[in-house]
Amino acid sequence: MKKLINDPADVVADALKGMEAAHADLLRVSHEDRVIFRKDAPRQGKVGLVSGGGSGHEPLHGGFVGLGMLDAACAGEVFTSPVPDQIMAATRGVDGGAGVLHIVKNYTGDVMNFEMAAEMAAAESGTEVRAVVIDDDVAVQDSLYTAGRRGVGLTVLLEKIVGAAAEAGQSLDEVESLAKRVNEQGRSMGLALTSCTVPAAGKPTFDLPDDEVEIGVGIHGEPGRSREPMAPASELAARLVEPVLEDLPGDGPVIAFVNGMGGTPLIELYIVYREVARILEGAGVTIARSLVGNYITSLEMAGCSVTLLRADEAMLGLWDAPVHTPGLRWGR
Amino acid sequence: MKKLINDPADVVADALKGMEAAHADLLRVSHEDRVIFRKDAPRQGKVGLVSGGGSGHEPLHGGFVGLGMLDAACAGEVFTSPVPDQIMAATRGVDGGAGVLHIVKNYTGDVMNFEMAAEMAAAESGTEVRAVVIDDDVAVQDSLYTAGRRGVGLTVLLEKIVGAAAEAGQSLDEVESLAKRVNEQGRSMGLALTSCTVPAAGKPTFDLPDDEVEIGVGIHGEPGRSREPMAPASELAARLVEPVLEDLPGDGPVIAFVNGMGGTPLIELYIVYREVARILEGAGVTIARSLVGNYITSLEMAGCSVTLLRADEAMLGLWDAPVHTPGLRWGR
Amino acid sequence: MPHGTITTDDLLGWLRALADAVHEQAGHLTELDAAIGDADHGSNLDRGFKAAVAAVGEMTDTPPGKVLGKVGMTLVGSIGGASGPLYGTFFLRCGTSLGETPEVDAAGWGAALRAGVEGVLARGKAERGDKTMYDAWAPALEAYDADLAGGGDLSSALAAAAAAAAQGRDATVELVARKGRASYLGERSAGHADPGATSTALLLQCAADTLG
Amino acid sequence: MPHGTITTDDLLGWLRALADAVHEQAGHLTELDAAIGDADHGSNLDRGFKAAVAAVGEMTDTPPGKVLGKVGMTLVGSIGGASGPLYGTFFLRCGTSLGETPEVDAAGWGAALRAGVEGVLARGKAERGDKTMYDAWAPALEAYDADLAGGGDLSSALAAAAAAAAQGRDATVELVARKGRASYLGERSAGHADPGATSTALLLQCAADTLG
Ligand SMILES: Nc1ncnc2c1ncn2[C@@H]1O[C@H](COP(=O)(O)OP(=O)(O)O)[C@@H](O)[C@H]1O
Ligand SMILES: Nc1ncnc2c1ncn2[C@@H]1O[C@H](COP(=O)(O)OP(=O)(O)O)[C@@H](O)[C@H]1O
Ligand SMILES: [Mg+2]
Ligand SMILES: [Mg+2]
Ligand SMILES: [Mg+2]
Numbered sequence A, B: 001m002k003k004l005i006n007d008p009a010d011v012v013a014d015a016l017k018g019m020e021a022a023h024a025d026l027l028r029v030s031h032e033d034r035v036i037f038r039k040d041a042p043r044q045g046k047v048g049l050v051s052g053g054g055s056g057h058e059p060l061h062g063g064f065v066g067l068g069m070l071d072a073a074c075a076g077e078v079f080t081s082p083v084p085d086q087i088m089a090a091t092r093g094v095d096g097g098a099g100v101l102h103i104v105k106n107y108t109g110d111v112m113n114f115e116m117a118a119e120m121a122a123a124e125s126g127t128e129v130r131a132v133v134i135d136d137d138v139a140v141q142d143s144l145y146t147a148g149r150r151g152v153g154l155t156v157l158l159e160k161i162v163g164a165a166a167e168a169g170q171s172l173d174e175v176e177s178l179a180k181r182v183n184e185q186g187r188s189m190g191l192a193l194t195s196c197t198v199p200a201a202g203k204p205t206f207d208l209p210d211d212e213v214e215i216g217v218g219i220h221g222e223p224g225r226s227r228e229p230m231a232p233a234s235e236l237a238a239r240l241v242e243p244v245l246e247d248l249p250g251d252g253p254v255i256a257f258v259n260g261m262g263g264t265p266l267i268e269l270y271i272v273y274r275e276v277a278r279i280l281e282g283a284g285v286t287i288a289r290s291l292v293g294n295y296i297t298s299l300e301m302a303g304c305s306v307t308l309l310r311a312d313e314a315m316l317g318l319w320d321a322p323v324h325t326p327g328l329r330w331g332r
Numbered sequence C, D: 001m002p003h004g005t006i007t008t009d010d011l012l013g014w015l016r017a018l019a020d021a022v023h024e025q026a027g028h029l030t031e032l033d034a035a036i037g038d039a040d041h042g043s044n045l046d047r048g049f050k051a052a053v054a055a056v057g058e059m060t061d062t063p064p065g066k067v068l069g070k071v072g073m074t075l076v077g078s079i080g081g082a083s084g085p086l087y088g089t090f091f092l093r094c095g096t097s098l099g100e101t102p103e104v105d106a107a108g109w110g111a112a113l114r115a116g117v118e119g120v121l122a123r124g125k126a127e128r129g130d131k132t133m134y135d136a137w138a139p140a141l142e143a144y145d146a147d148l149a150g151g152g153d154l155s156s157a158l159a160a161a162a163a164a165a166a167q168g169r170d171a172t173v174e175l176v177a178r179k180g181r182a183s184y185l186g187e188r189s190a191g192h193a194d195p196g197a198t199s200t201a202l203l204l205q206c207a208a209d210t211l212g
């Protein structure tokens, strides 16, 4: 394992110090709680948005704290959900009297820790806490026989859109129901060309031969649904887009998001985006907005995911609204 | 070699189609010439800024075309400078009557091809073409015995600052002399943890054992100056910052830029940034602005570079000015 | 050495031994998790039990139930992931079950075990055969109870529980996961032992070795 | 077969053979470039000479100088990098030197070679010993001239040039580069043949084989 780190045990703490140093204009970091706060949190009268999860997915979530997106992000250990104490600290710190929405990716650990925190926060302070659990990954069957679909790429789009709604002063009810609508209308699927290496583990999570690809991989280096022969970008893009399209409700234009897993260069992501755009054109789906880049990553894993969100006019308007965070910025 | 591509020979062409599809609001692509134009180029009365180089460094240069930055970027083959025809087409396409500045990284091939293009453009049309050659890489000795220092990370900062000046209506003389001043006041150095693989070559450019690091690497997978034992981020950051600081002229605040080579996750870049900030603090150097991320890459190479630019008030103002490109955006 | 009861000192001895064993087995647990999860179970538990031992090390005058409560709080606050709330809840509920008793007898420990395992069930909602830590907890609890009912003492019941947990762990190998991260793999999750069941077996083996 | 002169057909035969040889050696040239450069020299030249052959394939009625001019333009327009302008300039200057002559004799070819090599020098400003393609061109030109001066003919002069270029290429192995990308490596550039010198030697060997 070769990484630009000091001690594997200090990866998250050190990176938080770096984020704080680089973005002192936007962020405030509680190092004790490992929570990244929007500098001016709590904002009175604004619904507070808290997300968080394991680290190793940067810029998600900490890089999406700021105007028009999150109010706080809890940084767990690498690929390990944060603990309730962190989530409670974040919830307290963003409570501006209008309630707090927890944005949770659907993993057993994340769901349990956020639930425990919400219980504890309610008991402690009476802050009204709601939660949306994101489960957009069509690689996983949503059935009694799984922990349900995972939360992956859609998280980025949801945090942006819901963030804009909260920024615009929408109520907790409105923000919560918007979040649920976004979650219902978005689907994703990913693939990996290589594994990643969890710093504390010190070696790659899985081995993948040079002629194979993991289809349906998640964002934690967890193995995917199936291992298939390596293929050209055009075919691999189809392997992702088709199941996403199949499961995508409604019709109308989409926000199309090609996300890099961390180790794949941008030039390849654009090649994939081109194939995605071609497939969608062939399927008669209009791309209203697009996003291409490394936004929800899996350390240095090579690969990509495709997310499609069936976005109505309101969502598109919120997508276009100003955002000013380390990881996503426009209009400001 | 496992990459999200179709045919290795089509990598650049396919990626340009993806960029065009993803950024139709900002860009226009001449596929014949492999030039990415700002959508509204040429802008009358504005100095046209043309850059370009080998592909594989994305978002540089094509991702920096747009308001407040470049007017056109020529995409060469992977790691191969563009040819004079491309550069001439770009020069013609951005000529708004106020002259054109070529922003060239100091590599033998880039310099030769841009020179030939400038000669041909002058002969053909009388467009006034100037050039700035960027050579900020302190890993290379600038002497009779080398091709001179390479152009690396400073290119990003220079394109931003000079782009803002051209956007503000500065003359060719002013823009050119600003570009030269930025080049004089910035220095960089990089390191690699892994090699990259040129698609047409099909295998890694160099082998690097799991316990070694290439210090002073460039952005083409070319081997660096020395191979050293792997070390913690704190030490590696010092190996980069110290030679940069030693060679950096003047005093006063800097823009500090920690750049990822493509395959290193953002979490590690923040760890490096923290070490850089610490070292600079210890050296009494104030960081006026910062940039952390993958901006001038070397395909999937793991590693990073550090660039410091001694920025005066004018440069800082231009740095802060609005920019709207696929790769860098604020104020819009 | 305990004679059929468990004191605070005994518990502290168990926790220290457990933290050491987890530390030693961390690589193995993480490897199991790499195969069907995300390669962090070993480092998660190592961090957690280290913190727990540090948190309760000085609590020699505190009743066992309070010590276990503190362990639970510490695990919840330091592990994260799925195993943090699960092991945390186990210890919290164990502790609550013990109340203020200064010494725990075999029946009391059985009741605490039951409360803890019910906590795991309530949090995780796993069923038997879902390939989770519950597949080690459930048979262990049954074996403990059966041993006592059959005339065994604390020591033999703890040994029976440990053996049953180990069997439960081994039985997870062939299962297809239906809960937690391994469930994403579908059929591909078969052929690997569940990391959580493995750590639960380790925990109960340590209990048998130090409390029995 | 030419008898002491070079016609357009001869040139086209050379270019085809050269494009084939470059294609076959592309992997080797790229490997050399990987060691001390950026791993693209083989694919650069392969792309360029393929394009050149395609561009001049039908020019059977065009004088040799114009054909070479077109080759030069095509190489400049398709290779890029350092070798594009250098090989492009070589062919452009060769072509200019030949003017409109329909058949080139040994002396005329020598003059063209000199003009081309001077073009390489003017563009690249390399000196001998800088570990560049010039280290193959310079001795080749000298050997060509010396062979003619000593009574040789086109065929023997081309053979002498090819042999000298090969020697020049081999001599680059131990050199420390002072021009081009390899110069960034400093002392570490020693121990590897220069890719450009290697392709120049290949070009001249093909010339000896097809024009001699
Ligand atoms: N719903 C559940 N009920 C019981 N145990 C579970 C459940 N989900 C996961 N587990 C246990 O947690 C273990 C994984 O723990 P760990 O790797 O620390 O957390 P994570 O899966 O969040 O990375 C699994 O091996 C399994 O035994
Ligand atoms: N200044 C120069 N003069 C002569 N030849 C040069 C010069 N610089 C580079 N070369 C030649 O170019 C070769 C590299 O060509 P190539 O790999 O195609 O271009 P690049 O270096 O731009 O990737 C070198 O091996 C060397 O022979
Ligand atoms: Mg985990
Ligand atoms: Mg090159
Ligand atoms: Mg795990």
Ligand SMILES: [Mg+2]
Residues within 6 Å of the ligand: D033, D037, D038, D039, D040, D041, D081, D181
């Ligand atoms: Mg090269």
